[in-house]
Amino acid sequence: MNNTIKTQVVVIGGGPAGYSAAFRCSDLGMKTIIVENYSNLGGVCLNVGCIPSKTLLHIAKIMEENKNFFKKGVFNKDIEINIEKIILWKQNVINKLVNGLNFLAHTRKIDIINGKGLFETENSLIVQKNNNDNYKILFDNAIIATGSTNIKLPFIPYNDDRIWDSTDALLLKNIPKKMLILGSGVIGLEMATIYQSFGSQVDIVDITQQILPEIDEDIVNFYKKCVKNKFNLLLGTKVLSIDNSQDLLQVHMTNDNNNSVYSKYYNIIIVAIGRKPNSSYISQKLPQISIDNNNFIIVNNQMRTNISNIYAIGDVTGYPMLAHKGIHEGHLAAEVIAGKNHYFVPKVIPSIAYTNPEISWVGITEKNAIKNDIKYKVSSFFWNALGRAIATNEQKGLTKLIIEKNSNRIIGGGVIGYNSGELLGEISLAIEMGCDAEDIALTIHAHPTFYESIGIAAEICIGSVTDIINNNRN
Structure with a gap:
């Protein structure tokens, strides 16, 4: 093969995990190549996932705020949307970030080869390009960052353009009158938030009885009360089949174990039942890389696979499938390759559902504590007594701290409300640093702010709170 390139590190995948690993490798003095199947860096997250969805969710939030003030008579006119301009705005956001990544890669002298990378040996990779002008890359170390893809169900007619996945949904092809979303996880709830606004x-159907099962029920129930008039949750309901032979999609469902079946009709269906790792191709012509029963690549706490010079990071290595987890794993893999004795051992990884209201959690939940027999206590503060929340018409909120009973250390937290994800920083740092409730309570929090609610929750725990009636005076 004429197109043969030698490099110290090849990174397969140009998403957040992949480009972060490549950039760190370059900064540590290693010649690095990124192999990316698509034309842009950024992966699913930047191009068809996190960034476009958050752009649309921000617009949806502005619309909701406007509608609320219109109903209160503060605004004289309700808002009208321009879908074409929204799509253009979304694309401009993506382009700006893609251009930034290209600049960073170019400045670091990182080569980007577009195509699908297939291992040939432990030290060589064939890159299959669309124009059949294939490359062979000889490498010292490889980092697999191939990400994940949408899970598909066998009974769904995916060839029908009225059946969407999350990527299709973010294209805003149209705003349907009636929409069904399969799956009540983070993606499903975010899509519901956008299209309802x-x-x-919007109906959301899920075979389980609880949305976001990893979160404590008090926060889930709080959220359900907030959205009860926005969309319809069909929990404990199974979709049996979809008839796409008519003008509307006819969905046959059951919520009593097939004893009775009923039908509902929709213009559009979004399938958002989860994602699976892109790991199916990696072992071609290569001694087997260890993969678990869920097709995730098995790595140790230095992100190394069972082949010593091949690493894996991001979604392809397991849950949680979060960009910020992959970014940190990418940095660490690069540092290990560079000879640093570093390990991936985070105490906590924060999670956020960018719904309205936003739901955020980090560390140990009550469910975790009960399951692992951890002695704990809870300190919660509702935002209907929070000055900033009242001033901004955002009283629908709750800040909750999970505290180890004996030591009073913060071990977890959950927040629901406006921009709740921004509040996780303090809680995450508190857990990582081993802070106790008194450390938080004695830290002066700015007033009026939303993060002030964390300080008040800690004051409730130690009995020094004055913003509400204190039943635990100390």
Whole structure:
């Protein structure tokens, strides 16, 4: 093969985990190549996932705020949306970030080869390009950062353009009158938030009885009360089949174990039942890389696979499938390759559902504590007594701290409300640093702010709170 390149590190995948690993490798003095199957860096997250969805969710949030003030008579006119301009705004956001990544890669002298990378040996990779002009890359070390893809169900007619996945949904092809979303996880709830705000009537169906099962029930129940008039949750309901032979999609469902079946009709269906790792191709012509029963690549706490010079990071290595987890794993893999004795051992990894209201959690939940027999206590503060929340018409909120009973250390937290994800920083740092409730309570929090609610929750715990009636005076 004429197109043969030698490099110290090849990174397969140009998403957040992959480009972060490549950039760190370059900064540590190693010649690095990124192999990316698509034309842009950024992966699913930047191009068809996190960034476009958050852009649309921000617009949806502005619309909701406007509608609320219109109903209160503060604004004289309700808002009208321009879908074409929204799509253009979304694309401009993506382009700005993609251009930034290209600049960073170019400045670091990182080569980007577009195509699908397939291992040939432990030290060589074939890159299959669309124009059949294939490359062979000889490498000292490889980092697999191939990400994940949408899970598909066998009974769904995916060839029908009225059946969408999350990527299709973010294209805003149209705003349907009636929409069904399969799956009540983070992606499903975020899509529901967007389309409900844009005017669709939305049903969410899930075979389980609880949305976001990893979160404590008090926060989930709080969220359900907030959205009960926005969209319809069909929990404990199984979709049996979809008839796409008519003008509307006919969905056959059951919520009593097939004893009775009923039908509902929709213009559009979004399938958002989860994602699976892109790991199926990696072992071609290569001694087997260890993969678990869920097709995740098995790595140690230095992100190394069972082949010593091949590493894996990001979604392809397991849950949680979060960009910020992959970014840190990418940095660490690069540092290990560079000879640093570093390990991936985070105490906590924060999670956020960018719904309205936003739901955020980090560390140990009550469910975790009970399951692991951890003696704990809870300190919660509702935002209907929070000055900033009242001033901004955002009283629908709750800040909750999970505290180890004997030591009073913060071990977890959950927040629901406006921009709740921004509040996780303090809670995450408190857990990582081993802070106790008194450390938080004695830290002066700015007033009026939303993060002040964390300080007040800690004051409730130690009995020094004055913002509400104190039943635990100390």
